[in-house]
Amino acid sequence: MAAGGGHGSGPPTIYDVARHANVSIATVSRVLNNHGYLRPETRDRVLQAVRDLHFVPNGPARQLSSGTTKVIGLAFIRPPEDEMSSVEEDSLLFTDAVVRGAELAAQRLGYSLLLTGVTEGDSSNEVAMLTGKADGVILLDRVLPEKRVAALARRSPLVLLAGSGKPQAAVNVRVDNVQGMQAMARHLVSHHGFRRFAFMAGKEGSPDSTTREEAFTDMARFLGGEVEPSEEGWSADWTTAGAYRATRARLASGAPLPQAVVCANDQMAIGVLQALRTAGIRAPEDVAVTGFDDIPIARHWQPPLTTVRQPSQQLGSAGVEALVALIEDRPNAQRDRVLPTQLMVRASCSCPPPPYPEAGLLDTGPWRPDSSTT
Amino acid sequence: MAAGGGHGSGPPTIYDVARHANVSIATVSRVLNNHGYLRPETRDRVLQAVRDLHFVPNGPARQLSSGTTKVIGLAFIRPPEDEMSSVEEDSLLFTDAVVRGAELAAQRLGYSLLLTGVTEGDSSNEVAMLTGKADGVILLDRVLPEKRVAALARRSPLVLLAGSGKPQAAVNVRVDNVQGMQAMARHLVSHHGFRRFAFMAGKEGSPDSTTREEAFTDMARFLGGEVEPSEEGWSADWTTAGAYRATRARLASGAPLPQAVVCANDQMAIGVLQALRTAGIRAPEDVAVTGFDDIPIARHWQPPLTTVRQPSQQLGSAGVEALVALIEDRPNAQRDRVLPTQLMVRASCSCPPPPYPEAGLLDTGPWRPDSSTT
């Protein structure tokens, strides 16, 4: 109720401005919003009053009256604080990049971003509340189970980012997992001649992991390769530590190793590499290892990681654009959008390193994007 | 005005809930906010109605009425889009980390974060507008000139993050640039015996850059070293690309090189390293290079970067905490807060690498924090 900060007797309102300029509040509102035509003289008087009083419009009042907030809510999963290795910390870059892209697009379109990190167990209706504060909501990577998504979508414009792409309830913007993994399979089978693979899956039931696994497995088999069932222990929970443990266990079993381990993300690929190194197995000479995402350290790792790049920033931007189209009811709104991925060939698949390992780093950074698809 | 999304006839209000539960809106408001005492029976009826109707309170209305938004505005400088190298884009930018920390603290304290990137020329009163939408505002680095800061502080609780610490108008939360840079100077002069330095400054007028430069210069000179004036071209705009260009220009001038280039942040250090490499100059053998921030890729770079770690996330958290204390008028509010920094000694200063370069990567990753101050 009270202004709260000891900042005088509350901020000035349009009433104050109106009095100061000898006009009505309607006139003030008009000049503030460039509506109707006013005598320039009046206009100037109002603007002067605005400056004199350091008037700033009250957001909530404006929003309440206009029925629109010009705010976009973005919810993302915040990992538990305790189990964050440095590699995990790096992985947050994906989220950060998405946020950055979203903020940029929002700004361009005249919206602001309301950020909401939700912890795994969600607990409260934190994200439902977003609905009341924003004109639309973006959900990043499965912050909500599908049922609740459908419910949300009924109440507010909604965009799902980096999800499975299945929910019909909302607009989906995601990345082309299938294309990326197919390119990977082609490269490993056709270029390197590998036949025996293992696929390191992410968290059980994760759509991203499932999609990537299926895409790789299908294509590899189609090309004559074979993939160990992930029940053989090739499964972790997206984390480096998990993949490290899984790989060590697998090594201890004594079963013959595959020629290549294809991982559902970069963090796990790094875990696999660590485990191999610890066991004295060379990569990529003895076993090739690949990842997915192209997190920043991927190209700085030893060996530099062959992986699939996904455009994180664009994902954020595209999400906001889709949402705004939805909010503003534009007909050209695409119900779904799939962003391309790109195979980044580096050394961990046993491709030879380029002459100047870091020459490309001022540019987009790959040693060499895959060219087999061009 | 209109509901806008074709989502029925507008979201339900407390009136709808009241009707559905056969009570008055006052009662609904009471159960929603846990005020006064109500008959449990009534309470349940209302809650049931809330569920039935999927009611979510209208934020703006609530905010207008209560006079508080429970929102914190965070403004940061957004680098020009065209000037974003992969290092800028991919690396956990200092800004991203701060945002993350801020979001976390805000959530804990019951606030949400409203993000506003401001482009260099500021142009509009974007950040002034924040004042009308949030209970308080955080300004990251140098988003506003000092005069406007003072004006803002008069109108709203205000926290300056990573600023000079000078403005008395607002609360300052920052990092101990001086201590970090002094440690760096001591290490380079006393341990390595370097005498001739250059300092690569960040954006002109940025308090962080100025402070770091002064701290390093003063200490280095005190220890008998000399530092080229930054007018000699050792100045960029915090970016890798800028530092790369500046360094190339400097090399082209033919002037003798310093023994070490100390940079105001990691991104620029990387730019310097790139430029040196391109020119066939070895680092750290011919010229040592150091950074500031300890962004994640710093320790993965070749050579791994000697730098000063600053607790970026904590900076964000501390900023929010200080702001909330200000907003809620708590007396224990510290006017100023300075977070410690830590010198991270790696290879780019020509210190020898540790036996297993990547051994620490599953942990927090530094090779070796500086021990000269202990």
Added chain:
DNA sequence: TTGTATGCGTTATCAC
């Protein structure tokens, strides 16, 4: 061209 009056959905102050 400008002023008057009403409504936006809540919270909170009264009465009952």
Added chain:
DNA sequence: GTGATAACGCATACAA
């Protein structure tokens, strides 16, 4: 315990 009802600050339909 619960129900009317007056703000909150702004936008806007309708008058003038």
